[in-house]
Amino acid sequence: MTASAAPMLEVRDLTLRFGSVTAFADLSFDVARGELFAVIGPNGAGKTSLFNVLSRAYVPTAGSVRFDGADLLRLRISALAGAGVARTFQNLGLFGELTALENVLIGRHHLMRSGTLRSGLWLGYARREERRHRAAAMEALEFTGIGHHAHAPTGTLPFGIQKRVEIARALAMEPKLMLLDEPVAGMSVSEREEITALVRRLHRERDLTLLLVEHDMGMVMRIAQRVLVLDFGRVIAIGTPAEVQRDERVIRAYLGEELEGDLAEVRR
Amino acid sequence: MTAFFQLLFQGIALGCIYALVALGFTVVYRASKVINFAQGSLLLVGAYLVSVLATGLNLPFVLAVIAAIALLAAGCAIFQMMVLQRVLGQPVFVLVMITIGLSIVIDAAIPAIFGGNARILGDPWGASAVHVGGVTFNWVRIWTVLCTALILALYFVFDRFSRYGLAMRATAADEEAALAVGVPVRRVYALTWAIAGGVAVVGGLFLAGFPGSVNPSLGNVSLRAFPAIILGGLDSPPGAVVGGITIGIVEVMASGYAPGWLGSDFSAVAPYVVMILVLLCRPYGLFGTRPVERV
Amino acid sequence: MTRLASLRRRLGARIGAKPAAVLAIAILAIVLPFGLDAFWLTTATFVLIAAIGALGLNVLTGYTGQISLGHAFFLAVGAYTAAVLGGTARLTAAIWLPAAGVVAALCGALVGPTALRLRGLYLAIVTIGLVFIGQHIWFNVAAISGGPGGRSFPPVTFGAFDFSPGQQLTLGGLVIDHNGLYYYLALIILAAAMLFIWNLVRGRPGRAMQAVRDREIAAAIMGVNLARTKMSAFVVSSFLAGVSGALYASYLSFATPGQWSLLLSVQYVAAIIVGGIGTVWGALLGSMVIFALPSVLQSLIPQSSSGGLPIDDISSIAYGLLIIVFFVLEPRGVVGLGARVASLWSRVAMRGGKGGGLSEETQPLERREATWAR
Numbered sequence: 001m002t003a004s005a006a007p008m009l010e011v012r013d014l015t016l017r018f019g020s021v022t023a024f025a026d027l028s029f030d031v032a033r034g035e036l037f038a039v040i041g042p043n044g045a046g047k048t049s050l051f052n053v054l055s056r057a058y059v060p061t062a063g064s065v066r067f068d069g070a071d072l073l074r075l076r077i078s079a080l081a082g083a084g085v086a087r088t089f090q091n092l093g094l095f096g097e098l099t100a101l102e103n104v105l106i107g108r109h110h111l112m113r114s115g116t117l118r119s120g121l122w123l124g125y126a127r128r129e130e131r132r133h134r135a136a137a138m139e140a141l142e143f144t145g146i147g148h149h150a151h152a153p154t155g156t157l158p159f160g161i162q163k164r165v166e167i168a169r170a171l172a173m174e175p176k177l178m179l180l181d182e183p184v185a186g187m188s189v190s191e192r193e194e195i196t197a198l199v200r201r202l203h204r205e206r207d208l209t210l211l212l213v214e215h216d217m218g219m220v221m222r223i224a225q226r227v228l229v230l231d232f233g234r235v236i237a238i239g240t241p242a243e244v245q246r247d248e249r250v251i252r253a254y255l256g257e258e259l260e261g262d263l264a265e266v267r268r
Numbered sequence: 269m270t271a272f273f274q275l276l277f278q279g280i281a282l283g284c285i286y287a288l289v290a291l292g293f294t295v296v297y298r299a300s301k302v303i304n305f306a307q308g309s310l311l312l313v314g315a316y317l318v319s320v321l322a323t324g325l326n327l328p329f330v331l332a333v334i335a336a337i338a339l340l341a342a343g344c345a346i347f348q349m350m351v352l353q354r355v356l357g358q359p360v361f362v363l364v365m366i367t368i369g370l371s372i373v374i375d376a377a378i379p380a381i382f383g384g385n386a387r388i389l390g391d392p393w394g395a396s397a398v399h400v401g402g403v404t405f406n407w408v409r410i411w412t413v414l415c416t417a418l419i420l421a422l423y424f425v426f427d428r429f430s431r432y433g434l435a436m437r438a439t440a441a442d443e444e445a446a447l448a449v450g451v452p453v454r455r456v457y458a459l460t461w462a463i464a465g466g467v468a469v470v471g472g473l474f475l476a477g478f479p480g481s482v483n484p485s486l487g488n489v490s491l492r493a494f495p496a497i498i499l500g501g502l503d504s505p506p507g508a509v510v511g512g513i514t515i516g517i518v519e520v521m522a523s524g525y526a527p528g529w530l531g532s533d534f535s536a537v538a539p540y541v542v543m544i545l546v547l548l549c550r551p552y553g554l555f556g557t558r559p560v561e562r563v
Numbered sequence: 564m565t566r567l568a569s570l571r572r573r574l575g576a577r578i579g580a581k582p583a584a585v586l587a588i589a590i591l592a593i594v595l596p597f598g599l600d601a602f603w604l605t606t607a608t609f610v611l612i613a614a615i616g617a618l619g620l621n622v623l624t625g626y627t628g629q630i631s632l633g634h635a636f637f638l639a640v641g642a643y644t645a646a647v648l649g650g651t652a653r654l655t656a657a658i659w660l661p662a663a664g665v666v667a668a669l670c671g672a673l674v675g676p677t678a679l680r681l682r683g684l685y686l687a688i689v690t691i692g693l694v695f696i697g698q699h700i701w702f703n704v705a706a707i708s709g710g711p712g713g714r715s716f717p718p719v720t721f722g723a724f725d726f727s728p729g730q731q732l733t734l735g736g737l738v739i740d741h742n743g744l745y746y747y748l749a750l751i752i753l754a755a756a757m758l759f760i761w762n763l764v765r766g767r768p769g770r771a772m773q774a775v776r777d778r779e780i781a782a783a784i785m786g787v788n789l790a791r792t793k794m795s796a797f798v799v800s801s802f803l804a805g806v807s808g809a810l811y812a813s814y815l816s817f818a819t820p821g822q823w824s825l826l827l828s829v830q831y832v833a834a835i836i837v838g839g840i841g842t843v844w845g846a847l848l849g850s851m852v853i854f855a856l857p858s859v860l861q862s863l864i865p866q867s868s869s870g871g872l873p874i875d876d877i878s879s880i881a882y883g884l885l886i887i888v889f890f891v892l893e894p895r896g897v898v899g900l901g902a903r904v905a906s907l908w909s910r911v912a913m914r915g916g917k918g919g920g921l922s923e924e925t926q927p928l929e930r931r932e933a934t935w936a937r
Contacts, residue, residue: 055784081786093781095774097841105767106774110786112767116795119766120759126766173785303684305829351891358894365836365890368829372883380876491695491825494688502684531703540692544677547689551680 006069008033008177008209009054014063016049023049024233027063031177031211036203038212038220041230047213048090050230051181054211055087056080068176081110086175088166090182090213096155100146100165103154104137107169140172141165144198160191167198177209178202184216192216196223221245270402275524276517281409281474283516284416288471289493290500290508291423292464298440298503299460301360302352306367308490309374310465314340314472315389316378319482322390329392337469344465345458352461353454371487379484386481393477408477415470420509423463427505432459440503492519492536495543501552515539592750596743604742606858610847611749612810613854617834617846618756619803624832625841626764627796628776629678633690634804634831636697639823640667641805642716642812643707649717649813656719656726660809667805668798675797679790694825701820713819716812719748728816745814752810753847756803761843763799772796773841830854833886852889856882 009031016023024046031037039047052058054065056077065072067085075083086107094103112133114126141147144164149157154165163183170178183199184192196219203210203223214220220227221241229237229250237247244250289307296304317339321332347370355362393407427433438446439456447453475489476482496515500507523535596604616638623629641663648659674693678686701708708714719726726748732739739747763769771792774782783789812818830853838849860878 057780057784077780077783078786078788080784087784089781093778093784095777095782097777098770098773102770106770106782106785106787109767109771109774114767116763116768116799119768120763120799122762122766126762130766169785303687351887354891355894361836361840362890362894365833366887368833369883369886369890372886373880374883376876376879376883380873380880491691494691498685498688531699533702534699537695537699540695544689544692547681547685548677551682551685 006066007031008035008068009072009211010064010066012064012066014050014053014065015061016046016053016058017061022233024230027230027235029228029235029238031209034207034209036199036210036212036223036225038214038224038227039230040214040217040220040227043215044232045230046233047230048181051087051179051213054179055085081107081173081175084174084176085179086170086173086177087179088163088170088181088183090185092159092162092166094154094162094165094169097153099151100141100154100157100161100168101134101137101150103165104140104169104172105133107140107172108133108137108174111174137168137172140168143171143201144168145194160187160195163187163195164198167195167202171202171206175208177211180210180212180214182214182216183212184214184219192219199223271524273403275520277403277405277409279517279520280513281412281516282520283496283513284412285471285475285489285512286493286496286516287509287512288416288419288467288474289490290496290512291420291505292467292471293493293497294500294502294505294508295423295436295460295463295467297497298505299436300363300439300457302363302367303502304367304464305364306371306374307464307468308487308493309371310340310344310468311472311475311490312378312484312487313343313374314465314469315476315482315486316382316387316472318469318473319387319389319476323388329390332390333469333473336473337466340465340469341462342465344468345462348458348461349454353457356454356457375484375487382484384484386483389473389476389482391473391477408474412474412477415474419467419470423467423505432456436460492539495539498543499546515542518542589754596739596746597737601740601742602858602862604746606855608742608746608749608814609811610850610854611746611753612807612814613831613834614847614850615749615753615756615810616804616807617831617838617850618753618760618843619800619807620831621835621841621843621846622760622763622772622803623796623800625835625839625845626769626776627772627793629793629796630683630687630832631690631800632687632825632828632832633674633693634800635823635825635827636690636693637667637671637801637804638808638811638827639697639701639820640670640801641808642818642823643701644805645809645813646714646716647707650715653717655721656717656813657721659717660719660806663809664802664806667808668802671797671801671804672794674801675794676790678793678797691825691828694823694828698820698823701823708820711820713817715817716815718816719745719810719813726813745810749810752806756806757843757847760799764843768792768795776841837889856885 007030011030012028014027015025017025027050039050041047049058053060054072056072056075060073067083070083072080072083072085095106098106112129114129118126138147138150141150144167146161146164146168149161149165154162157165167180167183170180180199184195187195199210199212200223202208212220212224224241226239227237227241227244228235229244229247237244237250239247289311292307292310293304296302296307314336317336318332321327321335322329325332327335352363352366355366391408393411395406397404397406398410399405427436435446435451435453435456436459438449438451439453443453446456472486475486492515493512496511497508498511499514500509500511518538519535522538526534526538595607599607616634619637620631620634623631644663644666645659648654648662649656674690677689681689702711718728724732724744726741726744728741730741730744732744764772771782771787772795774785774787775789775792779789782792834849834853835845836849837852838847839845857878860881861874864874864877864881
């Protein structure tokens with residue numbers, strides 16, 4: 001079997017427990033190559049925990065994850081970037097004292113080779129490598145529309161810009177799979193529109209598989225190709241946005257009254 | 269076997285002193301995350317205060333000790349309020365540096381005022397002892413153990429059952445939340461320093477008791493109490509006690525049984541060797557809580 | 564306008580400060596010995612030597628966030644390497660000076676792995692243990708350290724160059740004595756080390772270090788190898804400590820095991836905090852304050868009118884008090900002081916103009932505090 005025939009991500013019976021608390025149990029799903037796949041669910045449904053397992057920050061209690069045909073759970077956390085997985089963080093994972101450009105360059109750390117001696121002595125190799133990757137990092141910042149913030153320390157940037165720096169950093173990692181953790185959380189309506197367009201553009205213009213965790217139903221229903229609905233750590237539905245929206249269990253168990261308004265808005 | 273029990277008793281007595289020092293550290297650390305590098309110097313001040321009050325002013329010894337505890341506790345609380353509270357909200361290392369500055373001042377001021385020579389404590393025990401089955405129990409050591417037990421019991425009752433104990437625990441758990449529900453956090457900080465000062469007097473006086481004396485090098489003992497607080501876990505007062513006594517026993521046993529090739533005075537570093545070995549197995553000490561990793 | 568400003572900032576960032584300022588400092592440092600008497604020249608030399616070690620500590624603590632109180636141990640390792648190779652084996656300084664750094668770096672590489680398991684103050688206290696275990700070894704292994712009485716350390720000699728007391732170098736009419744020779748040697752090594760570290764922290768390894776300091780797990784997810792990053796921080800830091808320790812002992816020419824004490828470590832930590840955590844210049848600035856202050860106090864306090872109190876104690880008391888006062892009044896250290904002076908300066912200079920330029924200067928410090936408060 002060739003690697004390209006396999007799904008990008010195969011999750012089987014994945015379970016994560018903290019003591020007696022179950023974050024999620026028996027999750028199984030595939031993400032196809034080039035797909036824009038979304039995981040939704042109310043707060044505490046286990047979405048971010050799932051991301052933390054997929055990015056090797058948490059060790060699952062049981063189950064398996066295959067990424068691009070290989071066992072993801074055998075990779076060390078710092079080997080993940082090299083394998084082709086990038087992520088953003090719900091509450092920002094930026095290095096506040098570094099500039100936006102330097103943050104994005106951290107994303108290219110695994111693509112660079114200069115070590116302590118070569119960098120410290122500022123040898124030709126390190127210099128050339130630095131120049132090349134700075135250009136690539138700038139390109140990523142330009143793609144997300146914030147090239148003019150490149151030299152500002154990220155700690156001083158507004159939240160919406162910081163989110164874009166994170167996306168630029170993930171993009172600069174040149175991943176096969178990008179995990180986006182609530183990219184529009186805490187944003188204004190116009191910012192949401194811009195980020196939604198950016199995610200779409202990412203998916204369309206870059207050869208990427210996107211796995212999106214989101215709270216914002218409107219965004220997910222508009223851009224996702226398939227949606228997985230989590231409730232209390234269990235899969236209650238999986239399918240296209242249209243299928244999920246019609247699913248009785250989803251409407252009853254999770255969407256509830258308050259979200260029906262949102263859905264109606266989306267349908268319009 | 270007699271020698272073993274002799275060493276064990278001495279180890280427990282020394283460990284009690286470490287436990288008191290460690291308690292002083294953890295009380296302050298738990299509330300404010302500040303490692304008080306002046307704790308050893310406070311011990312030094314405590315011992316000199318008792319000595320001056322008992323031999324200089326000729327107060328009865330018990331009265332001298334109580335007065336010294338009150339004075340040092342008040343002094344520490346005042347230092348906290350006058351100096352440390354001005355930098356509240358600054359990074360922790362700023363506060364740590366100030367405690368280092370304080371310890372430099374005290375360590376230089378004591379010999380400047382009292383000279384480098386040893387002076388007597390004025391305690392009623394001297395070398396008196398009871399002998400049981402060949403083992404010598406010096407009265408000063410018996411009192412060390414008893415007083416330590418009493419102070420620890422008082423502290424835990426206070427911590428568990430008093431309003432301020434609750435305030436201290438609340439501040440330790442979450443300073444901002446404590447502030448939000450009306451815990452007088454500033455007063456809690458002052459209180460933790462007062463406790464640190466009070467226990468320092470007791471630790472200092474027993475450290476200076478037989479066969480020691482009141483001299484400027486007493487403060488060094490606090491450096492040997494670091495392994496105790498690490499063993500117990502920085503934020504755990506019961507851990508401080510267990511860690512302190514363990515380290516005391518380790519040190520005394522090493523002085524009795526360490527082979528010669530380990531070098532002279534190996535007992536002084538034995539606590540650190542034990543500490544490093546323990547930390548390699550349990551990175552947050554025997555009782556410390558592992559902080560939850562936030563991603 | 565903004566592009567010009569950003570270009571200037573980038574250029575400044577490359578060199579570490581405004582080029583004119585660096586040039587001015589360099590010229591000042593070169594002519595300084597001719598304006599100082601022996602007492603102050605000695606002090607200045609000790610400050611430069613200490614700054615080399617402080618720079619190393621700033622890589623480990625300031626840039627990588629690993630709090631270490633074990634610097635005295637690595638200084639001692641460097642010093643005793645120099646003593647054994649230069650004194651006992653009579654090798655040239657061209658060998659023992661780099662070797663001091665290398666041996667200390669090897670020790671750092673052995674200690675480094677503990678930092679992978681321990682966080683924050685736990686690591687700090689384990690490194691305190693390193694100082695005590697080190698002192699135990701120095702006191703007991705007389706073959707290396709001379710035992711409790713101490714031993715002499717070799718003067719720096721490079722072939723024809725001899726830096727021993729009494730030696731001097733005549734360069735076109737200028738006479739540079741023993742103190743001056745050490746001063747320039749320390750200055751050259753410090754300048755090279757600062758340049759190296761400056762390149763390092765701007766490049767791939769330095770970015771990784773700062774990422775580890777700010778958010779360890781996020782850094783790992785970005786592909787930063789935590790073990791390797793912390794390890795290289797330890798190695799670089801202890802290398803510089805070793806070189807600094809060797810120079811220090813050589814300049815002192817005699818040292819006892821008791822000198823490599825926790826207080827020495829604490830002084831180094833104080834130096835980087837005073838000078839500026841995570842800055843290249845901070846190591847030098849802080850060393851000027853922390854390691855020159857005792858000399859300043861000594862010269863200020865009259866030798867006779869001390870009312871019977873020993874001079875040493877008085878200057879120690881003043882030293883401690885100054886540390887307390889300094890941190891109460893200026894918790895951000897000399898860099899904070901500098902920012903305050905700079906903002907005052909620009910407020911005066913820009914009176915009537917728009918005052919928007921200030922926030923750029925002060926904001927990084929606020930953020931630095933925010934990072935360290937965690």
